[in-house]
Amino acid sequence: MPFAWMVNAVWVAITAVVIVTLISRILKTKLPLGLIGSAILTIVLGQGLIIWSGNPDVPVLTTVQRNIWLAAAFFLALSTTLRAIKWLLLELLVYRRSVKIPPFLLDISEWFILLLVVLATVRLVFGVELTGLLVTSTVASAIIGLALQDTLGNLISGISLQIEAPFAVDDWVEIDGIEGIIVRQNWRTLTLLTREDHRVMLTNSTVAQSKIINYSRPTNRQIQTVYLTLSESYSPNLVKETLMASVQGLDDVKLHPRLRSHVVSMQDGCVTYGLSYWLDDYSDKIIARDKVLTRAWFNLHRVGIHIPDPTGNFKLHMIPQNAKQLAMHSRQEELFATMQSLEWLDVLNETQLKQLADHSAASTYTSGEQLVRQGDAGDSLFIIKEGAVSVYVQSEDGRSVFTNNLHAGDFFGEMSLLTGEARSASIRAEEETEVIIIDKEAFTNVLTQDPTILERFVTAIERRQKGNTQRLREDSARRRREMENGRDAFIRRIRRYLRVP
Template identity: 85%
Template sequence: MPFAWMVNAVWVAVTAVAIVTLFSRLLKTKLPLGLIGSAILTVVLGQGLIFWFSNPSVPILSTVQRNIWLALAFFLALSTTLRAIKWLVLEILVYRRSIKIPPFLLDISEWFVLLLVVLLTIRLVFGVELTGLLVTSTVASAIIGLALQDTLGNLISGISLQIEAPFAVDDWVEIDGIEGIIVRQNWRTLTLLTREDHRVMLTNSTVAQSKIINYSRPTNRQIQTVYLTLSESYSPNLVKNTLIASVQRLDDVKLHPRLRSHVVSMQDGCVTYGLSYWLDDYSDKIVARDKVLTRAWFNLHRAGIHIPDPTGNFTLNMIPADAVEQNRLAEQRHMFSVMRSLDWLNMLNETQLKQLADHSAVASYTGGEQLVKQGDPGDSLFIITRGAVSVYVRSADGRSVYANQLNKGDFFGEMSLLTGEARSASIRANEETEVIIIDKEAFTNVLTQDPSILERFVTALERRQEGLSQSLQQDSAMRRREMENGRDAFIQRIRRYLRVP
């Protein structure tokens, strides 16, 4: 009887491998080497035993030796069959249809079936009744069960988590207050990789009892909100528009269509604002928040909106009564010093330079922030006093193409200042950059007192033409076309726009 079971097991293994081989041909894939080796070993051992036991000339083994060899062949044959079935499941369901099956579930199933195979081998090959074995092992089973209580609890929790599937490997989650990406899940633990590259292992029972926040489901796109508390002295509409403007030109951050910027609360003389935006990849949360808050800081400061001390603590300092006026005068002296060092403004005397500085403004921009956009209206000229900017022009197919870099002392936007033409290029800060902005009103005030400055100014721009960047060369090309039709006509056009006699 055991010999017949062994023969049947070998033929089952051979049939399973044949079926797997057929499927591998149909699926155009290769059989794993482990399965091939196991199948060959099963066939060789099975055929060898069949020849041994069927040939009377071969020495007869003892009953115990015979049963050991039969058990080995039987166990190896069923193990090969299990390998074949597992390979088919992985190949058809996991690899072909992208159905996520945790590896530890397959391992547990394989261990359970192998345990049944061992019990069947003991019963069919050795003829041992399992009832007595199970009864005599009741006390031992109880002791082992108590010792493995936590382990079994983690195993059952892991199976329930897999059935409910609240997360999967590579998902960003927050479990028990710990945020990270799931890198591994097995029958006992779950492993998270935090943003600080720390590996945190949580038992499945802990995970099952904790609040789970999945940032990757149902999609990777999440809404993020940053909060800023400002003084109630600023108009909410001004603050909200300033915050919106700080994010609108970020290429990789998009505002939420409905929430955008909104008032969250008002208390203790302060107003808390929220700025909501889409986050397409949760792994970029810190980087995106840094960009949004940095842009918001620069935009708020350019608008004259300052962030108060959130603690409510005040430091008493001896500040002169005219401190604001002194700061304004220091800024004007700084602008005057910069303007005086520029050769293309040397046609202005000291009084005229001071007047121009008094009516100009200083603005700071962070790296990546856009100062002007091609096609937008404008009436101001920018002088770089610190940092550097890149010039981008729009190609015929609509792409933004890098043209050149402008550094300290360079300027751009003179055609918008002189004629009101739209910006001919987009300018983006490469790093934290400070510029002096001379607008139409400031320049007109100087020209009104001395109209002859205009012709000298145009002449100075012509002399500087060779040193201009590509974007400014486009402005110069327009200026040359104007001058081909007559220099006087071009100057008259500027006079009409600036309303200078």
């Protein structure tokens, strides 16, 4: 190989690095460390070649030393040029224009070209004949072929997967029964990161032969369905309405417009129901399912629907004949004890409190569940037995403004109960909250018998409404100040730029 060709190859590599560096500055991106290191070595060896070729004072190298230096300089120069071309293709086409060029195909091409260069360098620089290396015995060829069978299979499978592109890095997939997000794909293996934070490596040949489910294509939005098996004694319409109410109010979960809640099967005295909903991000699958099933459990229990034992085992209990009456009496006594401890009900005598307890019910809501929605009609009063709720009022611009927190012993819903007005605020459970719901007719009878409680209610209502109004005023004033401050800052910025006093 001529010496001038070697020097020109070095200069081509240096020129390529300079061009790539300028492009990286224009695109405001960083060069890979491998390309920088290869460029530095190329420049060092190239400078040595120039000094050695143009300076007569440098000692003459032996033929072997000369050939090694030339081969190393040429190999580094070509490697640097290939790295620069690869970086340009990835940066300008793959990353910038989303052109589908498999990265490891570029790696394979680079290795193949470098292998050819090594063989050519050995032949032209060192004068070694390659015929003996290329012509091998039949036994040696069979051994090498068998040894590389799996490797070549994975390589070919990886190339076919890259060309078909059934998935990409960061996609949620299920392959060979393993679910996870793709974190890496190379010429031999595919690496998945499971929900348990385990890294699972699958060979490309295994992936190519397996069923692939991609949960990120064509979009991250997927339909999920949860199944519940209940007794056939419950009305399917009641069950479906209750299940659909479980999803309503969840920000990240929306009901499917057609499937919604549906009957899946009926057998052995049980009915299996499906609840289908849209999931915007598949990575939140478990979190969303937990929210849906938790809401479903609370909603089902509130309407008296209980989930049967999945084992099908019979459980024998000695139940007295008046078990239902005893349970109801125990519940009413518990509600009566709670009401008796409330200060704002201390004007009621024992008979009046028992009357309220006999006509009231208890319900439990989970965290984040909405008890009351502003604008809805209502005719019941809620007393918080355990837990806490937040009160939100819709402002003039349509935003939901937090106004208050209510805890055990507080009440809400009195305006709808007493005047028939729509709910004036939205109430949301901040934690698992149990409330007592008092019947309108029973409470009206108590109020007509003792007007004193009405006066206390009016006082509490005025205090509550005053607090809500004050919160809304404070929120509006704060937003006005923010807008005014932002406007003043913007004007000051313009004046500084235009140098206007």
